[in-house]
Amino acid sequence: MLRYHSYYQQIADNFAKRYSNGEWIGAKYLGQYHETCYDALGPGWLTFEPIWKDEDCKVGLYHYILIDEERLLWYCDIYKIRYKTIHFGRGDIRHEQKIDPIKPKTRPIPRHQQYIVAITTELE
Numbered sequence: 668m669l670r671y672h673s674y675y676q677q678i679a680d681n682f683a684k685r686y687s688n689g690e691w692i693g694a695k696y697l698g699q700y701h702e703t704c705y706d707a708l709g710p711g712w713l714t715f716e717p718i719w720k721d722e723d724c725k726v727g728l729y730h731y732i733l734i735d736e737e738r739l740l741w742y743c744d745i746y747k748i749r750y751k752t753i754h755f756g757r758g759d760i761r762h763e764q765k766i767d768p769i770k771p772k773t774r775p776i777p778r779h780q781q782y783i784v785a786i787t788t789e790l791e
Contacts, residue, residue: 669699669734671713678739678766679715680693680694682739682741683732686741686762690719691717692718694716694718694732696715697716697731699714699751700748700751701753708752712733712735713733714748715733715734716729716732717732728743729743730743731753739764739766744758
């Protein structure tokens, strides 16, 4: 399951600034939403809403930035997303791009901390 991480926030912020012609200044994290697949919940998406530079200029479509492990979608809908579900058939995907997954940080263990632990038992 995908969880919020500052790396994904940075991707959403950069996308919002780059693709809005200066109208958006970043992205606000809304939570994890699931796409609906017929009568069941589908895959989860980290969902962000662009932050407008001028709050009074919100007109028309609702815009969302959706991120999963491998891609980012710019999704537009005439309805506000409710109940933590996304209906892709109702809206419009304006842009899709691949993203690099988070790589776990691995640090080498210093030589003086490397050791082997053995568990032994004695049978009677």
